[in-house]
Amino acid sequence: MATLSIQSKQERTYDAIVVGSGVSGGWAAKELTEKGLRVLMLERGRQLDHITGYEYAMKAPWETKYNGRLTTEQIESHPKLSRDYPYNEMTEKYWFNDSDSLYKEVQRFDWYRPNIVGGKSIMWGRQSYRWSDLDFEANLKDGIAVDWPIRYADIAPWYSYVEKHAGISGEKLGLPQLPDGEFLPPMEMYYVEKEVRQRLEKAFPGRHMTIGRVANLSKAAEAQSGIGRGPCMYRNRCAYGCPFGAYFSTQSCTLPPAAKTGRLTLRPDSIVTEIVLDDPSQRATGVRVRDAVTMEDREYFAKILFVCASAISSTALLMNSISSRFPNGLGNDSGQLGRNLMDHHFRVGASGVWEGGLDRYYYGRRANGIYVPRYQNIGSDKRDYLRGFGYQGGASREGWQRNVAELAFGEDFKTELTKPGRWTMGLGGFGETLPYEDNRMDLDQNTRDKWGLPVVVFDAGLRDNEKKMRLDMANDAQEMLEASGLKNVTPYDKESHLGMAIHEMGTARMGRDPKTSVLNAHNQVHAVPNVFLTDGACMTSSACVNPSLTYMALTARAADFAVAELKKLNL
């Protein structure tokens, strides 16, 4: 197909191409441009300008049409996304239209695809924790899947590096299973959380409750205020985009320094369809791009590629990059591409009511909860399954939304709702999912989407290990809340399907052996050394800990390595 404006090959050649502009892509662009490279960042979604693009960020509730509800039309056009809350009236324009590329599910998989520059860094939950050697050594110790090719010591300095720039607020605990970071001041707990913490830690030695470690600026240090970011205003409207730049997103945190170098070119609406391989040299020469709006095809060239399109999309891109050398997808000598698909399983826990504390209230809306680090299968705490889970949760005081007497109405009813209700508190588990070789995704070459690309097929689910763990996730939560003084404690299990936690991981794992993994210890495709993949696809196991901070650290580390290799003329 003819292009409207044909640029010369030279004009379409960069030092590096970054595919994707989310958490990982943003860091790749920042690091590579700051190290002197001319970078082209390709994003399949539309442009989303910082601050001015956040349509709902400053709107009052009466300026919404449905107070968040979806319309019947949206439910029809978004049959997958409309199954859960992240897609709603206020965030709908940030998400991809399912109907444009309707993926298939042998088993249900909730795939949350953003459609904007910034990717999920705009709507993410911002919980930011370091992984530990409990996680990096787990596969080796359990004889499961393959060993991680790195240990905590390899990534620890990179955690520090990204934390200082991103700004993570939190409290130091000195726990080996949840290493401390470079924290901004912790946010305060609610009255009930403080009470529960004391009781819980006393009743269960070895278990801890802390305030969430979150990528919201409790204070803007120089690293943040220097790039135009301000402290958190405690509005709890993060997912709509923050006009104060108070939480980590690509727009607030990694794009400004990248743009400042003058070496970044960002192209939205650019779907990377294929990585192009030069057969004799076994190096990628660049990528093919289809314009999402005009459908024009174009090729771009670079010395190195950073694939950061999100776990599923990055692997889909490798799978769609077929050559005589790689008939089963780029870098797929091991046959592991698309396998070991993981996500955290959750939506299980308990909640109860705190009697009393009615003379205590709060000021501001804390976009953060509390965290109970994993304690199972540590020391003498042995369980009948491998690995474990942590809890996110928190207390709140019931508001006007609470359900008072079902048939009540009128003056007394109105007056009652205008007063704060009871304190309640809940704990929701986030559990590790093991990497199973046949939990997988693939491409259906016979079904094409709106842009002519094969659609993704998911076939992955929870197994016995996860199901056993879920029983404890509900029971332990109930036990801890009851021991901490809550009443009417009710356990729940609302079912968790893979994908729902939006912590999708695996499908192009790191490993020590090219025969059993796709990437090496530096996120480099074993067989194509100038291609790096640093998003969730690279993960060798899932831990029970939120993964985004680890993607940031791995990306910064890989970028540092890639530039050093370029200088040594190894790529």
Place this chain on the structure above:
Amino acid sequence: MNRREAAERISLLLGGTLSVELTAGLMGQVIHPGPNVAVSVAQQALLAEVADVIIPTTDTPGAKAAGAEQFIIRVMRDCYPLQEQEAFYAGLAKLEADSQSAHGKAFADLESNAKIQLVQQTAEMNRAFFKRLKELTVTGYFTSEIGATRALAYLPVPGRFAGDVPMEKGQKTWAL
């Protein structure tokens, strides 16, 4: 290339199979969301009256002053399938018919106590309709400008956070 050209190009690439609706969507036009119950001015006025019994004026204005009926109508129209819209407006019609048969008057013209009594009766006899109406009224009211800023404590930009403070006398629920 402008938006029309882009839409036509996509249409051609897909073999010219784009539906009229999809093309309209690409062109940024509003697509009619499907069949709806047409709500008359009289029904709207009646809804406002009933909502105002659920959330009446006290020391702060009630649902009618807040325009909660507009939220109810909008949500019913756009977020519920036709069948549920029909059931909802049938419930509303029944309430009006009950008013006529019991009092020989429109609901809007009843004395306050008679209104309350009739809503009470509806809550017991037509529970599904009442619960939906109540839920939409409560949400519509407390997210309206009047409800959020006058009946509740509205603080759009707190600027700081304190997790444990003594509750002031007369403290209202935070609106957000």
